[in-house]
Amino acid sequence: MLPNAPSGQPTLTLDSGLTVRPWAEGDDLKLLEVWGDPENPMHHRDRSLLRPSSNEPWSRCIVAEDNGVPLAAATIFRSALHPDRLSFYAEVAPEYRRRGIAVQLLQILEAEIPNCEVQSLKARCAKGSAAQCFLKDNGFRKVQHSREVIIQPGSLPVPDVENLAIDLEEIATGSVELTQLVTDFYNAVHGWDRAEMTIGRAQQMLLAPESGATGAVVLRSTADEQKKPILAFAISYTPERTEDPADVLLGWDPQLGQEQAEYAVRQLLGLVAARYPVSVEVDDSMVPLKRVTDELAADDEVEVDFEALIYARDAS
Known part of the structure; x- marks a missing residue:
């Protein structure tokens, strides 16, 4: 068994003959040569999870290699933001898949879990991928479906702000009012x-x-001229508006009813x-x-950039 602490470089030998050791500096570049470029933004973000093991925050990361050449890697780590499950990610070079390597890497990492307060696991994968079959075969169940969708200009009617009880307003990303709403929204949808x-x-x-x-706008209700509460918000992560889609986090006040929230989302999307x-x-x-977005998809007004499924295996 590999050590709990990240120090040292002991190895294990898998049934396939590959050796396993802790993650080391430079492994990301070596693995990139074998794996090739990431397939989508989610894949890129998942690969960035591979990093040296740590006790604070708690994480373990291992690499499988053949004659000194890294071919596969896997990690589990704990998030302070989502405290009830450890995240798991593994990737194996294409020509080495279907040999049980990922299963053995998972087993090695599972042996480290008793050293962490959290026992449950979660992982995400592309819809219809080999990773999805792997998770199902290893006792994980689907808990969430996520997709990145691109909304084209003019897909939704632009609301007549002048004659509706709403107002679009730019707001500082450091605003306490916005930050509190983002906090409440995130907790509510998770x-x-x-x-x-x-x-x-x-x-x-x-x-x-x-x-x-890089900036934020909010949709306010003007029905109450004094309070003008925020109904929905949109935060942009794209420096400049171009013909390329801008990455936007869109949310709403979770205290709104479903119909009110849908109305606010529709109006704000129509504007942004x-x-x-x-x-x-x-x-x-x-x-x-x-x-x-489902309504727009039915009318071919949105493009699904990628779809991801999140699986979990909760401790009994």
């Missing part, structure tokens, strides 16, 4: 994988310049996608946004 988003984490992970956030395409991530838990 009941399937409990989140502990806080104002500080929301600012750091979703709103600070370091997160890639009036002249340029926008790309939004939609989980099944985001019911108001899902209803709008």
Whole structure:
């Protein structure tokens, strides 16, 4: 068994003859030569999870190699944001797949789980991929379906703000009002994988310049001239508007009823996608946004960039 601490470089030998050791500096570049370029943005983000093992935050990462050449890697790690499950990711060079390597890497990492307070696992994969079969075969069950959709300009009517009880307003990403709403929204749509988003984490992970956030707009209700509460928000992670889709996080006040939230989402999307395409991530838990994008998809007004499935294996 590999050690709990990241120090040292002991190895294990798999049934396939590959040797397994802890992740080391430079493995990412070596594996890129064997794996090739990532297939989509999700794949790129998942590969970035592979990094040296640590005890704070808790993570374990291992590499399988053949005669010193890295061919596969796997990791499990704990997130302070989603505390109830450890995340798992593994990738094997195409010509070495279907040999049980990923299963053995998972087993090695599972032996480390008793050293962590959390015992349950989760992982995500592309819909219809070999990884999906792997997760099913190893006791994982589907808990979420996510997709990245591109909404084309003019797909939705542009609301007549002058004659409706709504107003579009640019707002600073450092706004306390916006940060609180983003925090509440994130926690509300992650009941399937409990989140502990806080104002500080929301600012750091979703709103600070370091997160890639470049600006934000909110849709306010003007029915109450004094309060003007925020109904929905859109945060952009694209520096300049071009013909390429802008990455946008779109959310709403979780205190709204479903019909109110869907109305706010529809109006805000109509405004932010009036002249340029926008790309939004939609989980099944985001019911108001899902209803709008499903409707557009039925009319061929949106393009699905990629789909991901999230699987979990919860400790009994």
